Amino acid sequence: MDIAFYxxxxxxxxxxxxxxxxxxxxxALLYLVxxxxxLAMIFFLLGAAFAALLEIIIYAGAIxxxxxxxxxxxxxxxxxxxxEKKWLKASVWxxxxxxxxxxxxxxxxxxxxxxxxxxxxxxxxxRPVALSLFREYLIGVELAAMLLMAAVVGAAHIGxxxxxxxxxxxxxxxxx
Amino acid sequence: xxxxxxxxxxxLLAALLFVLGITGVIIRKNIIFMLLSVEIMLNASGLAxxxxxxxxxxxxxxxxxxxxxxxxAAEVSxxxxxxxxxxxxxxxxxIDKLREMNx
Numbered sequence: 001m002d003i004a005f006y007x008x009x010x011x012x013x014x015x016x017x018x019x020x021x022x023x024x025x026x027x028a029l030l031y032l033v034x035x036x037x038x039l040a041m042i043f044f045l046l047g048a049a050f051a052a053l054l055e056i057i058i059y060a061g062a063i064x065x066x067x068x069x070x071x072x073x074x075x076x077x078x079x080x081x082x083x084e085k086k087w088l089k090a091s092v093w094x095x096x097x098x099x100x101x102x103x104x105x106x107x108x109x110x111x112x113x114x115x116x117x118x119x120x121x122x123x124x125x126x127r128p129v130a131l132s133l134f135r136e137y138l139i140g141v142e143l144a145a146m147l148l149m150a151a152v153v154g155a156a157h158i159g160x161x162x163x164x165x166x167x168x169x170x171x172x173x174x175x176x
Numbered sequence: 177x178x179x180x181x182x183x184x185x186x187x188l189l190a191a192l193l194f195v196l197g198i199t200g201v202i203i204r205k206n207i208i209f210m211l212l213s214v215e216i217m218l219n220a221s222g223l224a225x226x227x228x229x230x231x232x233x234x235x236x237x238x239x240x241x242x243x244x245x246x247x248x249a250a251e252v253s254x255x256x257x258x259x260x261x262x263x264x265x266x267x268x269x270x271i272d273k274l275r276e277m278n279x
Contacts, residue, residue: 129239
């Protein structure tokens, strides 16, 4: 299983380097999704299958969708159509597609090989995690709930469309 | 632990990812890319937690990863709302143009 780990680590590092060097935000997001998928693969190899699932569902699913929505909101203009045409070039998606193919092949190999190879002993499933989360860390769960509530209220408050806020001195100067 | 990959190697990977995130925050001028780099750093710390938890066979590492996930979701929602507001007020996401906080 060593070689699987090293291949996944290489994919993670390469895609992360691509994230911080792209000029187009959508390309960077594409590579970031690949980075998150390979990180989930590493979690799976470490025996933390529950963390791998959460990584894919929440990070690569929900948070990336938030980013894509914001980038779409910011990009409204006439150049959008031309950009759309440019984005469909093969050079854009071959890199992420190749890396995703590597991960898929690795995953298929691990699934189809026998279970004894897949895990050594400490395979921590969802059950001990849930027991620990709702017993010893219950106060942490409550605090996380309050944090999420504050985040939702704060985002709803910040995201309102206001007119450009000016200080009253500036406003008077502008009127006079 | 999968057969002979030692915890040090996984920790090294987490450290490299964290350094890449810091590099992204430093070298980029666009707020969206800086937020993405912060996400990379959060991921790297989560990887360190999960690796440590798997090393000792305890579920605490994954519990901490779940907390990091919740915090990342909160941070991203607030950060993206701020980005939208900045773009509506200044028509730019370049941090060099946002130096002055003329509210």
